[in-house]
Amino acid sequence: MPKMKTHSGAKKRFRLTGTGKLKRRRASRAHYNEWKSSTLTRRLKNDVVVSDADSKKIKKLLAK
Structure with a gap:
């Protein structure tokens, strides 16, 4: 199974905090x-x- 790619639009718009929140x-x-x-x-x-x-949904786009 190949790795899931990160959605490039989502990686520009969202950041993950240390506790796992977006x-x-x-x-x-x-x-x-x-x-x-x-x-x-x-x-x-x-x-x-x-x-x-x-x-x-967003964490899925970020492959987290």
Whole structure:
């Protein structure tokens, strides 16, 4: 049986923490930040943990 390949799109978007949880970036921070409020952009800057419902699917893409 060959090794399972890592999904290249997923490896750019998700990181595994030391305890095995997945972290992701928040949406709406890539561009058009000039007219967004400072409060919003500060809130969007932090990474968040992926929900349990999605983490099983993403770990499969990451071959973990």
